[in-house]
Amino acid sequence: MRTRFLSVILTIIALLPTIAFAVNEDLAPESATGILTQKQISARHQLVVTAHPLATQAGYKVLQQGGSAADAAVAVQAMLTLVEPQSSGIGGGAFMLYWDNSKQQLSAFDGRETAPASADENLFMTGEGSPMDWWDAMVGGRSVGTPGVLAMLELSQKKYGKQPWASLFSDAIEQSESGFTVSPRLHQLLASKMNPGLGRYPQAREYFFTPAGEPLPVGYQLTNPRLAGSLRQIAERGASALYEGPLSEEIVAAVKQASDNPGKLEQSDLKDYRAVERQAICRPFRQYRVCGFPPPTSGGVTTLQILRLMELAEQQPLTADTVDFYHLLSQASRLAYADRARYLADSDFIQVPVDELLDDEYLQQRSKLISPLKDMDKAHPGELPAKISRADDRSPELPSTSHFVIVDRWGNAVSMTSSIEMAFGSTLMAGGFLLNNQLTDFSFVAEADGKPVANRVQPGKRPRSSMSPMMVFDQDNHLIAALGSPGGSRIISYVAKNLYLKLSSDTSLQQAFNSPHVVNRNGVTELEAGTSAEQFAEPLQALGHEIKIRDLNSGLHGFFRQTDGSWESAVDPRREGTARGD
Template identity: 45%
Template sequence: MPHPAPRRFILRRAVAALGLCLFLHAPASAQDAPRRSPAAIAAPHPLAAEAGMAMLRAGGNALDAAIAIQAMLTLVEPQSSGIGGGAFLLHFDAATRTTQAWDGRETAPAAARGDLFLVNGEPMPFRQAVIGGRSVGVPGVMRMLEAAHRQHGRLPWAQLFAPAIQRAEEGFPVSARLAQAIAAEAEPLRQDPGLAAMLFARDGTPLAEGATLKNPALAATLRAVAEQGADALHRGPIAAEIARVVRGHANPGMMTGDDLAGYAPRRAGALCRPYREFRVCVPPPPSGGLVVLQILALLEHTPLPQLAPASAEATLLLADAGRLAFADRNRWLADPADLPVPVAGLLEGAYVTARAQALDPLRAIAHPRHGNPRFGIPAAPQPPQPEAGTAHLSIIDGDGNAVAMTTTVEGPFGAHISVGGFVLNNELTDFSFRPEIDNLPVANRVAGGKRPRSSMAPALVFDGQGRLVAVAGSPGGSRIIGYVAQALVAMLDWNLDPAAAAALPHVGPASTQVELEEGTAIARLAPTLQGRGLPLHVTGMPSGLNLLRVRREGNETRILGGADPRREGVVLTE
């Protein structure tokens, strides 16, 4: 195991020397707290947004609303997120002008080892790894939200679950997206008794769009959480059932009651970096926020603000900045508690400047490779693996507090097993299936108690006076990083409103290759970009961006919102 004290000391010295902001973002005094202002929620599902707004109307704050939304998403979007998964959350306290990052990422069971996904020394097929107990990480989202609520919440904990409990008992109409997900995953879903009861009609057919889905088992679970807190999931009968189902599956995992009882969220200062006249804050690793900051840092060296959003030149710069950052991600990003991540080195001015010299709007980088930042420890690059699932919510309350939270069970439908009306995640498949390559360890290898690398990248943006400017994030697996970076560029460089930024055709890194969103103006650039040497693939890119932007004109403050038109999310304002 690494020696944490010396490495923490080295990292702190490096952060201080480089002027990075791995700290509680506090650019102004508490006396400068904003006056009562509009409130807004951008959430993945109308019922979830309404649950959050109900908390704001009841006198709650942004953190209260986020918990109510998460509870409702467990019911209405089980294919993407829920209390059986994990999350990253950024919280901005307007009164003190501080920003905190909360890490509720799942952990590997203590008994897990680097060969978890190997068969006869070779990686097992991805789908085989996903379905069953082997892929289930210790859930962290409710422990994280409970800890954040103790510090930031305003309403009583139990009150936050009332909307989801009521809707689980009364039922809700199945959306088109949920119906499609059930149909696509019907065969493995049928194998789990709880999911079969939840997601299929009495005649055994998958629930269709518009059908009523009731989940009394989830209502009972949420009552237990409302009464007992997160302990309801980490100790006692529900926890025992989680461990039993995971270990007893035909594809068994290693989780124990001790793993569940011992889970603890992490709280840290946000990782912040200037971007032009703004400051962008994200959660530290293992979130994907560091990669978003690296993309933006590279783009600072380009004339992107002067280029048209759908131009070949802008698209190529976004693509190659992403390819460079992903090369570093595959080499360096992992759980920093297991292996130090060279955060300071990857964002160091000289390092970024040297990497940015390869960016050319007229010629793609032939072979983007990882760099060698200061404080890096030798390791092997991780081969590409699928990532999916996830939901994102953005909230600003009437006091100016804000939450950006990305939450997931991976999936779709996580590991395709359930307990108490909720889906268990398959987040352990975010680890590298190969623990070492060419006699070098892979940074993101499996280890007991470790958190897998994530693409989730909730973001908060501030202006030069420390005032909140934007709240951003998206689902989408490994595409999240590109989605968020492009949306931030759209709002900050091109001054697009959030709705236009969310609807912008996508270009995004997919390891060494680049994806262009099919059926859009950017897809029509494919021949031009290929002629400039860019390896690309035109495909569907179903992001779920939920964006908020604060506009100030004199004494008037307005909040504009954008929910991704590719999904069913909504923006509510008051």
């Protein structure tokens, strides 16, 4: 009896990492805050689409003053740091696709956070040798990676900007000093207490809550003079103001002084940080060329896999009002997410078989596993020609994120996804902005069955992401679309679904964004609550799907080029984004 009991206990202990991550994967990075009717606009010359009206206005103003898309991106991110602090900011990281229309050149700028030089694979292990609970790891200094978004913006703006760097922060500085109105969305996210650490540390507690401890009410005029001071330093000195000097000292002090969960970030990590320009990955889909971001994000590879698998397995193009579409999307997603868990991570540290995963012969073989009559259940990673011995990743990846797109009067364009990870990040603040908790995107478990996990923690490494900024080109290499979304590991599914719908029919991009979400990350099939997706529950169950109905809170923003050459905006109705153009 004692032997049997010990066996059960050991089995439970072995499963604890999987159980913990399954629970966390079920969470949303930001809770849903209702549906808004979004106004679709058409612009002949230039267009900005962001997650907040003030950010949209800041970017559009830069374009009106003769700035490029790279200039406008700096202004947008500076404003988002103030008005959408739960989602992104200069304390986080980002990936940007930039299209230089004059040179017909696509660049991929990597501003992902990095692990401190003193971090190792035991960063998120307890003294007993088991993985930390995700919530315990997420709040405080341990999860803070070296912020990268500002260095990335400076790198891209130096190459493609037309306006003085300092001028791009004017609106955000002024708005920080005069204040902005707390929106229903920000209030609800504060009231939901979805990030349990938000009231733990004094700076964030005093900034986001009243003296009585209540979340700031809707309509409250929130000022941030500390952020204004930080942005003023950055405007005057460039990105180095964040990576060296008093502001870097303040960031490191915040990380170290979180005594309940201190981090390893040092000033040398900030000083040594470098943004990287990488090569975008592009593959054909229908008559188009679809381009995404390479590792360390898994978004580009996995999205392109899903699209091609659907194209290979379909009998004809499908629409969002059919069970066949969601059945096909779910199975293609299972296969792609299985490969993602095994093979994708920071390519500067491990071999990432991008070409092999996107090889058409390989995907044709994988597509044969898709059945129109029955769900395949849990998919296994594919066997690649070059044998790679790896264990599957275990990271919940719950980014609280923002996506925006910009096209300027010269046809240059930005598709950028920016994040601080979980809503309100680590909940530590420095210089008036929140610090990320992106290091929890690493696998807490470094190996399994003697095999290394690709996405394990290593010094200076960038954690794997799901951020999926995308661009689409026609056969003449004309840019026709840009889009992306927040949503944690579900980002890939949101983006793939909408790309398929738009590029397979004459539906507008806005109509695609309005359609309900169905997500499968190689587990249960999730149907978006309160939408027409619920009607597919029984038909999908009949095909063998395990169904869960839940909020699926994307934040898609994009544009599509019309036949007359104008740009048509698309804004996700699930958030408070807007579009402006002329």
